[in-house]
Amino acid sequence: MLSLKFTDSKDIFPFAYAVHMLVNKAPVTMRSKENPGVRIEKGKLLDDMYEGYVLKQAIDTGEILRVTPIVGPYKNVSVIVVPIIENRDITGAIGIVDLTAGIFEELHSITRRPEIMKFLPDDAFPK
Template identity: 40%
Template sequence: MSEYIISADSDAGDLVGIALTIHDIINRLPVTARSLNNPGVRIENGMVIDDAYTGPVLEIAMRKNHLIKTVPKSGPYANVPVVVAPVHDKDGEVIAAIGLVDITGIFDLATLMEHQSTILKQVCGKDPCPLPTEAVAAKK
């Protein structure tokens, strides 16, 4: 029987399989991963872009031991929303972190609501959209 083990000492080669799998599952959004004690991988477009990757958000997630959602100010994902989660061993100790570009972070609900009228005008050419006479209830 084959095994796949990730530990605090895993290197990029140990992490690439799981990182590529996640990358494929999330429709090839960029994925990063590193272990507690070694740099890891950065994957984009189905390929390993960096096999000695360490990102500040990966490090913060491991140090703080919780999920981090943020927009980095520097690095390859500067100004792009990311989400990073720590990976734990069976005792609950942090051994690694995995991160990805957070497409849900692109949509800020407050901003969307603030600009709703403008968006509706762009989509429909008028506000309200649909007009009361065009609404489904008006057609019954």
């Protein structure tokens, strides 16, 4: 089995593109541990040398990250990034724009509007 750890963007692209299509063309990024990867949006490869600092964080920590980057092409946009683990070794990471985060944040802010809050019990949403 070929390890993802040293794979380059050319070989990562088909898998990342398949994920991109599975999630209805939501933006997808992917990289190996040792090499830059890809950034795909709207069915197109936009960057085949994508570093991705959140991808690197997921590789370094081994944790699933649900964050909002403060720099880069996804600045101020919620993302989910997952490390890829092969035989207990972190070999890469894949990320996607979290399309649901904005929906729940909007719902949360709407329910906190003063004109609606007066109809809800005090313990409905912790302050």
